[in-house]
Amino acid sequence: METTIRIHLADDHKVLIDGMRTLLNSIPNFNVVGFSLQGTTLYEEVSNNATDILVLDISMPEKDGIEVLKEFSKKGFPCKVVVLSTYDDIKIIQEVMKLGASGYLTKQCAGENIVEAIQVVSTGEEYFCSQVRETIFTSATKKNPKLNKTSISPDYQLSGREIEIITLIALEYSGKEISEKLFISTNTVETHRKNILKKLKAKNTISIVKFALKNNLIN
Numbered sequence: 001m002e003t004t005i006r007i008h009l010a011d012d013h014k015v016l017i018d019g020m021r022t023l024l025n026s027i028p029n030f031n032v033v034g035f036s037l038q039g040t041t042l043y044e045e046v047s048n049n050a051t052d053i054l055v056l057d058i059s060m061p062e063k064d065g066i067e068v069l070k071e072f073s074k075k076g077f078p079c080k081v082v083v084l085s086t087y088d089d090i091k092i093i094q095e096v097m098k099l100g101a102s103g104y105l106t107k108q109c110a111g112e113n114i115v116e117a118i119q120v121v122s123t124g125e126e127y128f129c130s131q132v133r134e135t136i137f138t139s140a141t142k143k144n145p146k147l148n149k150t151s152i153s154p155d156y157q158l159s160g161r162e163i164e165i166i167t168l169i170a171l172e173y174s175g176k177e178i179s180e181k182l183f184i185s186t187n188t189v190e191t192h193r194k195n196i197l198k199k200l201k202a203k204n205t206i207s208i209v210k211f212a213l214k215n216n217l218i219n
Contacts, residue, residue, distance in 0.1 A: 039063035170212035
C-alpha cells in the first residue's frame with residue numbers, strides 16, 4: 001500500500017488552487033490537506049496539518065515565496081517545498097534552491113508536471129520542469145562554451161538531466177561543482193552517476209568520458 005502524501009497549496013489565485021486540488025486529489029495516494037491565499041501564516045498552517053509537500057507560489061501577497069522560504073530556512077523546514085512561478089529567471093531559480101526548495105515549476109508547465117514533481121520530491125530528489133532545466137543548462141553553457149547538447153540514441157534511455165551530468169563529468173567537474181552548477185544536492189549527483197553507469201553499461205568515469213566524446217557532448 002502506497003504511503004499517502006499530504007499536500008498544502010499556497011497561491012493567491014483561488015481558481016488555480018481549486019484546479020490543482022481537483023487534479024491532485026484524483027491521484028490515489030495524494031491528499032490535499034489545506035490551502036492558503038497568502039504567505040503570512042504558512043509556517044504554522046503546514047506544521048499544524050502535518051504537510052509533506054508544500055506547493056508554493058513565488059508571488060504570494062503580504063509575504064512572498066522567497067520570504068516564506070527564508071522563514072522555513074530559519075525555523076527549520078516543516079515539509080518539502082515545490083515552487084511555482086510565472087518566471088524561469090535563473091537568478092530566482094538559484095535563490096529558491098539555495099533557500100532549500102526541492103522543486104521548481106513554471107506555471108506554464110505545472111498542469112503537465114505537478115503530479116510528477118510531487119512524486120519525485122517526496123522521494124527526497126529535486127525536480128525541475130523541462131523549461132527550467134533548459135534555463136539552467138543555457139546558463140551553464142554561457143559560463144562554459146565547451147558545453148554542448150546533441151542527439152543521443154533513445155536506446156540509452158538517458159534523461160536530459162543525465163546528459164547534462166555526463167557532459168559535466170567529462171569536463172572534469174567534481175560532484176560538488178556539478179551540484180552547485182545544476183542546483184542539486186551532491187547525493188542526487190551521485191545517484192545520477194550510478195544510474196548513468198548502469199544505463200551505459202560502463203565501469204567507471206573514464207567510460208563516461210569516452211561516451212561523451214563519442215556522442216559529441218564535448219569538443
